[in-house]
Amino acid sequence: MSDPVLDIRDLHVALPAWSDRRHAVKGVSLQVNPREILCIVGESGSGKSIMGKSIMGLLPAPHVHADRGQILFEGRDLLTLGADQMRAIRGGRIAMIFQEPMTALNPLMPVGRQIDEVLEVHTELDGSARTARVRALIEDVHLPDPDRMMRSYPHQLSGGQRQRIVIAMALALEPALIIADEPTTALDVTTQAQILHLIKELQRKHGTSVLFITHDFGVVAEIADRVAVMRQGEVVEEGPADDVLVRPQHAYTQALVAAVPGLNPRGRPAEVAPPLLEIRNLVRTYRASGGLFSRGGREVKAVQSVSLSIPKGSSLALVGESGSGKTTMAKCVIGLERPDSGDILLDGQPMTGISRAQMRAFRRDVQMVFQDPFASLNPRQKVGEIIAMGPVIWGTPRPQAMAEARELLHLVGLQPEAADRYPHEFSGGQRQRIGIARALAVKPKLVVADEPVSALDVSVQKQVLELLDDLRRQFGLSMLFITHDLRVAATVCEEIAILQRGVIVEQGSTAEIFANPQHAYTRSLLDAVPGRDWISGLPAAE
Amino acid sequence: MKNASIGSYILRRLLQTVPVILGVVIVNFLLLQLAPGDLATVIAGEAGGATPEYIAELRARFGQDQPLYVQLLNYMGNLLTFDLGYSFRQSAPVLDLLLDRLGPTLLLMGATLVVSLSLGIVLGLLAALWVKTWKDHLISVTAVLLYATPLFWVGLMLVLIFAVKLDWFPTSGMEDVVAFHEGWDRVWDIAHHMVLPTVTLSVFYLALYARLMRASMLEQRGLDYVTTAKAKGLTDAQITRRHVFRNALLPVVTMAGVQTGSLLGGSVVVEAVFAWPGLGQLAYQSLFARDYNLLLGIFFLSAILVVVVNLLVDILYVILDPRIRLG
Numbered sequence: 001m002s003d004p005v006l007d008i009r010d011l012h013v014a015l016p017a018w019s020d021r022r023h024a025v026k027g028v029s030l031q032v033n034p035r036e037i038l039c040i041v042g043e044s045g046s047g048k049s050i051m052g053k054s055i056m057g058l059l060p061a062p063h064v065h066a067d068r069g070q071i072l073f074e075g076r077d078l079l080t081l082g083a084d085q086m087r088a089i090r091g092g093r094i095a096m097i098f099q100e101p102m103t104a105l106n107p108l109m110p111v112g113r114q115i116d117e118v119l120e121v122h123t124e125l126d127g128s129a130r131t132a133r134v135r136a137l138i139e140d141v142h143l144p145d146p147d148r149m150m151r152s153y154p155h156q157l158s159g160g161q162r163q164r165i166v167i168a169m170a171l172a173l174e175p176a177l178i179i180a181d182e183p184t185t186a187l188d189v190t191t192q193a194q195i196l197h198l199i200k201e202l203q204r205k206h207g208t209s210v211l212f213i214t215h216d217f218g219v220v221a222e223i224a225d226r227v228a229v230m231r232q233g234e235v236v237e238e239g240p241a242d243d244v245l246v247r248p249q250h251a252y253t254q255a256l257v258a259a260v261p262g263l264n265p266r267g268r269p270a271e272v273a274p275p276l277l278e279i280r281n282l283v284r285t286y287r288a289s290g291g292l293f294s295r296g297g298r299e300v301k302a303v304q305s306v307s308l309s310i311p312k313g314s315s316l317a318l319v320g321e322s323g324s325g326k327t328t329m330a331k332c333v334i335g336l337e338r339p340d341s342g343d344i345l346l347d348g349q350p351m352t353g354i355s356r357a358q359m360r361a362f363r364r365d366v367q368m369v370f371q372d373p374f375a376s377l378n379p380r381q382k383v384g385e386i387i388a389m390g391p392v393i394w395g396t397p398r399p400q401a402m403a404e405a406r407e408l409l410h411l412v413g414l415q416p417e418a419a420d421r422y423p424h425e426f427s428g429g430q431r432q433r434i435g436i437a438r439a440l441a442v443k444p445k446l447v448v449a450d451e452p453v454s455a456l457d458v459s460v461q462k463q464v465l466e467l468l469d470d471l472r473r474q475f476g477l478s479m480l481f482i483t484h485d486l487r488v489a490a491t492v493c494e495e496i497a498i499l500q501r502g503v504i505v506e507q508g509s510t511a512e513i514f515a516n517p518q519h520a521y522t523r524s525l526l527d528a529v530p531g532r533d534w535i536s537g538l539p540a541a542e
Numbered sequence: 543m544k545n546a547s548i549g550s551y552i553l554r555r556l557l558q559t560v561p562v563i564l565g566v567v568i569v570n571f572l573l574l575q576l577a578p579g580d581l582a583t584v585i586a587g588e589a590g591g592a593t594p595e596y597i598a599e600l601r602a603r604f605g606q607d608q609p610l611y612v613q614l615l616n617y618m619g620n621l622l623t624f625d626l627g628y629s630f631r632q633s634a635p636v637l638d639l640l641l642d643r644l645g646p647t648l649l650l651m652g653a654t655l656v657v658s659l660s661l662g663i664v665l666g667l668l669a670a671l672w673v674k675t676w677k678d679h680l681i682s683v684t685a686v687l688l689y690a691t692p693l694f695w696v697g698l699m700l701v702l703i704f705a706v707k708l709d710w711f712p713t714s715g716m717e718d719v720v721a722f723h724e725g726w727d728r729v730w731d732i733a734h735h736m737v738l739p740t741v742t743l744s745v746f747y748l749a750l751y752a753r754l755m756r757a758s759m760l761e762q763r764g765l766d767y768v769t770t771a772k773a774k775g776l777t778d779a780q781i782t783r784r785h786v787f788r789n790a791l792l793p794v795v796t797m798a799g800v801q802t803g804s805l806l807g808g809s810v811v812v813e814a815v816f817a818w819p820g821l822g823q824l825a826y827q828s829l830f831a832r833d834y835n836l837l838l839g840i841f842f843l844s845a846i847l848v849v850v851v852n853l854l855v856d857i858l859y860v861i862l863d864p865r866i867r868l869g
Contacts, residue, residue: 058769096773104769106771106785107865108789108862117784122775155864
């Protein structure tokens with residue numbers, strides 16, 4: 001076996017004195033071999049991203065710095081190199097792909113020029129040779145119309161296209177190693193599948209080594225040759241992908257693998273209850289007004305004639321990619337948006353075409369759980385106040401509402417004392433529990449959950465999903481569950497509606513859709529689930 | 543594609559300014575009616591008193607005996623033909639007076655804009671590059687001080703030190719009228735006279751732009767695309783020059799556009815302090831003389847000026863930021 005491309009020995013990365021722990025990375029030793037993809041898997045706070053940055057010399061010095069160990073690359077220790085030597089390696093011998101394609105590019109510079117910069121800095125090529133190379137690179141990442149693409153600005157490209165540009169940039173000088181830090185996390189599933197495929201294809205073609213950082217075991221199953229699992233700055237398990245994924249040794253790895261939402265669809269309840277929520281021919285169009293003197297602004301048909309119904313005590317997943325109109329639907333159902341036409345009925349009562357005062361009665365029956373647990377709680381209010389506020393507005397005496405809030409906190413798995421603390425003292429998962437308690441406080445009939453777990457780590461995600469499930473049974477709730485992730489939808493909901501560009505393309509029981517998808521788009525969504533083959537091979541949970 | 547539509551964009555924007563300027567005219571006209579006293583009483587007062595019959599006769603001569611709406615309609619009708627009325631006080635058509643004073647004001651505003659923007663941007667840039675060193679602190683603290691100092695006080699102090707004590711610059715006026723300079727001598731003379739007023743008017747805006755530029759640079763430097771640029775192997779100087787600078791400039795340009803209106807307001811004070819023969823000084827004089835025709839004319843011209851400058855800033859923005867669509 002040949003020498004490793006990258007050899008990390010006993011790496012320690014120190015955090016600033018004021019942070020909650022001393023080291024982000026504690027004694028990590030790893031090798032990346034030629035032509036291999038090493039996946040580093042870990043949850044937030046595992047130190048995986050910091051490690052990637054320390055290889056590139058991109059740590060936010062001087063507060064965060066490597067204080068022990070070596071990073072050997074092509075015979076040199078990267079930690080001891082001077083700024084100029086390090087600069088020659090960055091972009092030249094080691095390149096990086098980032099998580100956020102929306103912000104990773106300079107908005108004011110054509111993308112062709114941004115790729116060209118890499119060549120300009122590291123090579124002696126003249127202008128026309130560089131242009132030819134940029135065009136070749138854009139073709140390499142399968143972007144259409146290279147000449148037009150080169151002159152485009154980032155805002156004119158989609159997320160997937162931008163990520164292809166970033167990849168082209170990384171490939172520009174055929175580096176020995178590419179560090180990819182969660183490169184597909186911000187993308188839609190189908191785009192994610194395409195980008196993963198592209199990275200793998202290019203890696204094989206150019207013989208590059210890849211250090212792939214991710215939190216998603218599905219992605220690992222798609223792409224990894226070898227896997228290292230990190231927790232709190234340490235590698236707890238390392239080995240060939242097949243071993244780690246199928247026969248995890250360490251308890252933490254086992255727990256992580258078990259937390260991956262399976263593709264085992266939920267069964268449908270035996271008796272069919274009458275519908276709680278009915279949506280008929282809902283239409284919502286956004287118009288961008290062009291100002292005082294221009295006629296006819298742009299129109300975006302967010303939701304085009306959607307009909308669906310949720311039986312009492314049941315749960316329906318609205319699955320779609322970004323721009324499919326799923327959030328607009330949610331806003332219409334909780335009455336934050338007024339549909340242009342169509343009806344929404346709750347328990348047979350129309351929620352559309354009524355006055356604001358009449359609408360108020362419904363506010364209590366429909367509650368929402370939001371996506372971002374960090375932004376959805378008022379930071380200046382104590383948790384107890386946040387939860388009790390709804391009941392107090394509806395006339396519950398304050399002491400009683402506070403007592404109920406404590407009970408609810410207990411119910412969602414938090415200490416009742418949490419009521420006297422502020423939201424910033426809690427982790428993301430705990431905050432989402434608070435958000436759920438808040439939604440339940442007014443005893444709603446329907447809960448609209450808009451991507452409630454997509455901002456959470458896998459293990460936390462699993463706990464929150466289980467909690468939602470328990471509460472649903474306990475309270476006899478109905479739920480409209482909005483998600484982009486078919487795996488999550490399958491775990492939580494009896495029924496699924498697939499939304500594409502404002503139209504429901506397929507709707508039915510989860511089991512039927514998984515067993516026999518009718519629409520091409522549903523099939524492509526199912527195919528795009530990362531690590532699909534591996535997940536179906538896992539022993540079924542429960 | 544973008545260049546083809548920029549013409550129609552400008553045309554549309556110009557059309558949109560018509561109601562704005564109409565609104566300004568009407569509001570100002572009505573506001574001035576609320577002010578106590580009119581030209582007739584002032585003239586009567588200066589003459590040491592007059593009979594009510596004489597005052598009524600004066601009012602009839604100025605057209606002030608008409609109902610308010612007739613006066614307004616007359617005024618707006620005249621505006622359509624660019625007839626801004628007659629200043630009975632100065633015994634000259636308002637338009638002539640305005641055009642006479644427009645040049646000096648534009649000169650002062652332009653010089654201030656150039657000085658405050660360029661110096662502000664450079665200082666903000668340097669402060670951001672030297673962030674958290676004594677040089678940065680020096681720039682930042684000075685900027686806060688300048689930002690907080692009243693304009694007229696700066697003007698008076700500058701006059702006291704550089705004109706009275708040191709005698710480097712003249713105390714007031716735009717040129718040495720009795721010297722009858724011609725050609726380049728005159729240009730030099732005006733430039734010499736311009737230094738103190740320009741500096742006075744600039745300091746506030748300079749401090750504002752410097753602070754904004756520094757904050758904007760620091761914000762941009764923390765963004766993802768800068769990390770991308772670092773990962774490419776660019777030097778810090780290259781990153782600042784090619785990536786950060788232009789992005790950081792956008793908020794400053796926006797602010798400069800917004801501030802042009804207040805620049806005109808500031809020039810009233812500065813022109814009064816330095817006896818600069820501009821619109822501001824004229825506005826000041828005409829207000830006390832109850833010369834409402836002239837005052838309305840000044841407001842009208844100022845409104846046009848602000849609207850035009852804002853249009854220029856918006857066009858500049860389109861050139862600077864490809865994300866702005868001419869929609």
